[in-house]
Amino acid sequence: MVNKMDIVPEIIRENIINLINKKERADGRALDEFREIFIETGVIRKAEGSARVKLGNTQLIVGIKPQIGEPFPDTPGTGIIITNSELLPMASPTFEPGPPDERSIELSRVVDRCIRESNMLNLEKLCLVEGSSVWLLFIDLHIIDYDGNLFDAAVLATVAALRDTKLPTAKIEEEEIILDYDNPQPLPLEDTALMCTFAKIGDQMILDPSLDEEEILTARLSIGMRSDGTICAMQKGGEGPLTKEDILKAINITKEKIPQLIEELDKNIPQTR
């Protein structure tokens, strides 16, 4: 049978747990420290917005392609975002070709929730003609190197790609939509939300788990947070339980980290208003 997990040798497992109990990590990071972050935008010219992000050795490319389409009947006045991710077989020996599996679908849905529920993107401004024409934004996440913690890297790359995105200006004349490609406009972004993911190992909640740490965690918690500290999305994963204290501790660390992440993002691609 195909092995869906990377196997961590017992000696490494014990080493990681012993270190974490002493509040240390195998790669020398503090328990609440991200790996090195690299952000590059505008990497795909044929996409209206794009970004490549590296979080340690985890690497992905996000491309954004717009289309004009019909709104959902229950939200006639709002644009639509569609988030899709591909855990490419090139990214890990444990990823296989084929339609998105449950891990891939969970990733897209969590990223989608963080973007959508934060209201960072004003979807009402993506409506062209109420009830008939709105912008559809396809957000495609292409995972090319998997070394742990896809969630935070994926949200960071998606937000960077959204900031990079420019849509043609749309004018409505006699019920015709005229697209002006010479005057592209940035997206109506009104806030920034990002994500922090924690792994519970031993009794500790550690930020940004590496691949080895991810394989031995008992529980995982991802927290999406807006710039003002409001929580906009959460996802618990893993087979073990979390205590209320674990969760509150993770929220407090997230509050501290989100402004630092936003600063990192601003350095690479400032938000245009």
Add this chain to the structure above:
Amino acid sequence: MIIIITPDEFKRVSEAAREDGRAPDEIRPLKIEAGILERADGSSYLELGGNKILVAVYGPREAQIKRLQRPDRAVIRCRYNMAPFSVEERKRPGPDRRSVEISKITAEALRPALILEKFPRSVIDVFIEVLEAEGGTRCAGITAASVALADAGMPMKDMVVACAAGKVNGRIVLDLSEEEDKRGEADIPVAILPRNKEITLLQSDGNLTQEEFEEALDLAIKGCLKINKIQKEALKRKYGE
């Protein structure tokens, strides 16, 4: 992270320049980098004009599917895939008929260079991701795949290098761009083993006389030999002389 090589030797000026200003026997700006992914056993990144291609190699590893196993050698599997954002109109994710065909001929183009007898019952996976497409992606994919295979330490008799030639506005030209491919009369992708110039991939799409075909084939082989130098430079940069 990416080093740009300026291929000066290709910048011969011609009196009858092409739409993008190239001479008939000039390829687009090309850069190749070896070993850029952490998890894969071998990898490469290639830019040819507006094409951006990433290749990862895994293996030789155990063939999970029993019927794929060969008792006397390894098998090579290729997966050519286009990112949804790689083209003007978003492409639906997943394989279509075109990418399945390209995957098949790519595996066959690479096969003659590989010494597969060393790894019975195993499989070598080559994953080609087209991040951005601008004409000539199958050839670029093969060229990049060969570098990734070498980066993975696969025993090889030679590199494999690919380049297309074709007929545009009645003239035989090298390395067709997307525009030229759309408007052109014929397109011939060719892959060769540069040491003995044997051909491992040949397709032809469009009408040509025998003389025109010969001219195009010779031109494609010339292009391959130029590209092969850049392949080797990429590996030398990564591994030294």
